[in-house]
Amino acid sequence: MCRFVAYIGKPIMADEILIKPKNSLMKQSYHALESEMTVNGDGFGIGWYNQSIRKEPALFRSIQPAWNDDNLKYNASMIKTSCLMAHIRATTQGGVSIENSHPFHYKEYLMMQNGGIEDFLKIKRRMINRLDEDLFQWVNGQTDTQYIFALFMTIVRENKKKDTPHSLDELTLCLSQTFAEIEEMKKAAHLYSPSLYNLVITNGKELIATRYSTQPDKETRSLHIASNAECYTCEKGFLRIRASDVKDYSVLVSSEVLSHKDDFWQKVPENHSITVNKDLQVQIRPLQ
Amino acid sequence: MCRFVAYIGKPIMADEILIKPKNSLMKQSYHALESEMTVNGDGFGIGWYNQSIRKEPALFRSIQPAWNDDNLKYNASMIKTSCLMAHIRATTQGGVSIENSHPFHYKEYLMMQNGGIEDFLKIKRRMINRLDEDLFQWVNGQTDTQYIFALFMTIVRENKKKDTPHSLDELTLCLSQTFAEIEEMKKAAHLYSPSLYNLVITNGKELIATRYSTQPDKETRSLHIASNAECYTCEKGFLRIRASDVKDYSVLVSSEVLSHKDDFWQKVPENHSITVNKDLQVQIRPLQ
């Protein structure tokens, strides 16, 4: 089981979230609070945007544990970003390699996941045969997550209407369709194991996240959101979140609560999606 | 372009071939003598057998250059083996990861390659759909070589006769069929680029190697063999080879000549196979 956090909003220094706080994601790679596995030592990755430089994000991923990584500390201290993703891995599908590390990058999109398709290998060939040739060739790793991303982008492309970019609602529908198609592939293969799609997709300006289990009564993962939030470090060195005036508006999505003392964190209900639009307005709705 | 060496015969310490000689494969990772690319710094791998312990081989692979690797030096100084493969990589297909490093291991077999399928990505899906489900699920990397190996094992399995192990000739035919099928896939995809199959497959007791180009007039790679050979280090510190009495009988197959001063090296003709049987008898014949 992995852990992740996504930030979108007012430009922030990456280390303010990832490194400096005593309860930062990187320091917590030792102990995940609401996670079954206590260690996320199978590499990590961050992805970030700087729209004044280019539309495409950058990645920094490593196959070593995050907790001792000097490159991460240095980089995070120089990255000012309005959209950031960070992921620490405890591997289930695919070996520990850069290619298998989240987030994944396709064109202007980043995607990361905490969850997975049980019995993935048994439907992998079906998924491969469903992909656009471009997207099939783009896949360079072995994780279920990268294949889910490729299937999603295939479906997005098929649903593309001339000259208009997808709305957030359309993208969310494509995500629903992705999950549904994988479920059909599993049924066709007589597989009845659960799949968990706790994931985040962003283009740096808008963001979609899902908390979704095909068998919510059996197995589920946590997902939390803090909106209209301003991150700061309290005098004791912990990351805290407070209500912001409009100017500081930002949204955090996280697999676990990052700051226990705040009531800012809202638990995302099972099988719901989050959308954050260009104006940082949040909608939490059931996933169809 | 990669470089490799395979040894089969009288048990030998691995470092006598790989490390100690001034012209060893590892020291030559800087300069490949007959190779277009001057550097093989994209990782390395060795595989070896110890039949007194188990039928399956062991692997040691790394994503760092071989020339400075202490683990390799230490390990090679303790490995006594009658069958050894070593490969240094200059990547063409697939990122620099352990999963993409040669040799590849399947059951009692090892396989490594210097060459590749041009336009591999364009027939990758066809190859995937030709594989046995087991072998498809076994593939954990992204190199053309691992897919060639998986296709070969699929064909071997299809041609399996009840209760009798494959003869070397049967395995060589399966290899021919593998190359032919890939060629057909390329034709079906209207691809007319060359493919080069300079590779070695072994089960630790017998060995097959091929020097094969689909367009030998256009592009080709070197392959050499030294048979009935005894390896030793001369007083100047170089690996040398001399004729052995029957007891020391061994066979070396190498992408480049390892010892220039010896006339022991025989150049394998284009589009030929080498078979080395359990008694270390060598046959070099045209590949059909």
Place this chain on the structure above:
Amino acid sequence: MCRFVAYIGKPIMADEILIKPKNSLMKQSYHALESEMTVNGDGFGIGWYNQSIRKEPALFRSIQPAWNDDNLKYNASMIKTSCLMAHIRATTQGGVSIENSHPFHYKEYLMMQNGGIEDFLKIKRRMINRLDEDLFQWVNGQTDTQYIFALFMTIVRENKKKDTPHSLDELTLCLSQTFAEIEEMKKAAHLYSPSLYNLVITNGKELIATRYSTQPDKETRSLHIASNAECYTCEKGFLRIRASDVKDYSVLVSSEVLSHKDDFWQKVPENHSITVNKDLQVQIRPLQ
């Protein structure tokens, strides 16, 4: 805090201790039973001897967590050894690099530690100036452990009598002197923090281990020994130990108990040394 295990005795396959058991050291890199830190993900190392090949040991060390390392699994499955050391690291002094990974190798000796000198950096220069020039130049990392080893070898050399190898008792005295000298350096620097010397030194034929704290009332680490022991894997997949007949005689020294159900493990008292001689006879005595 680190964890380690040392084995000396009847030749054994390394994976029987390190990999296969459900309670093996490598699987427990996630959870150390008696350790404060729950994760030992800052690399690992093994060292082993094969006297039929050479007197010097070999090392395999990595900066990645042990739990996912394929090279370790493969290597351990081929290593048959009468003396083995394994160490998983949670770094305190020195970055995560191969050079800083235990065990350390000097000539025919291996050494590893779970513990350390608090305020090491403040006496590091004193230690450097106490070392033989050879041993000073030999140090290639930054851990306190490697400097302790170098100081010990300096003292051993000074106490060398002509033409006779050191007895185990003499070596143990050198170890006592090493600890005492470091303590004097700390006093001279007005440092009153504790030092913990839970360590193992071997030449492949004999072994010394210590459980030693300069302030045993304040801070201490566990150390256990199983002697006259035969390791085996029980039908449930766990490493177990039973009394052996003379032929299977072996000794295990471990920072934590590896097999909970056996009463074979003996807790080493604080500030005691263990010596295991060539005939695998064990003595546990107070360290002076």
Place this chain on the structure above:
Amino acid sequence: MCRFVAYIGKPIMADEILIKPKNSLMKQSYHALESEMTVNGDGFGIGWYNQSIRKEPALFRSIQPAWNDDNLKYNASMIKTSCLMAHIRATTQGGVSIENSHPFHYKEYLMMQNGGIEDFLKIKRRMINRLDEDLFQWVNGQTDTQYIFALFMTIVRENKKKDTPHSLDELTLCLSQTFAEIEEMKKAAHLYSPSLYNLVITNGKELIATRYSTQPDKETRSLHIASNAECYTCEKGFLRIRASDVKDYSVLVSSEVLSHKDDFWQKVPENHSITVNKDLQVQIRPLQ
């Protein structure tokens, strides 16, 4: 032998120098034009400043070859900087580890080197005993370069006048004194081998570089400078340099000429220093 490039001047995207040009440092890690060693595959490092964020630089260093590093490509595409250092390593002193990778960072300073102290290990203890305690404890690797940097900072500190920062001339004198002291240490140890100090030190606003050999008739390394220069990529994809108007003023210092077709590169004479002040004015003078 290593290779390096330093840039100071008008803010530039790092990938414009390091990655995109066909003759970029990273692509040339295969072939150094004026270097004896053809491969710089023992890791790499970059350091850069963003004064609007903080005075201290950031580092990104890796133990893998630069030529295939995706993290480097991504990072460099997001780094806009007015002062950049890049170094590719072919190891001579110290193993291949992050701690031994250039540039080195101390407070607001970065330092990197192409050269070294022959017989370094034989005067290492003398150097250690010459260092300020702070700087001694700061050293976390094993390279001669990091010790030279620590000695330089020790001397800088000793020559510090109250409340006024060092002038460039004062710093250059400290550098001369550093070289002279090391030479004295070598003489005291009866060592007469050459030392080469081709190095760059910067605080992000000013820069000093030296081309210095203690035995210039015997052994020397190249150093080049392009001042009053504007970097751009020509239509064929190569890095080119042209005269700039004042606004684009920048200075490049490089171990090898990066762009062969330009007459902009000036060869730095042996045993000379370069200083670049806050206004990017360059002085090339003999080193005392």
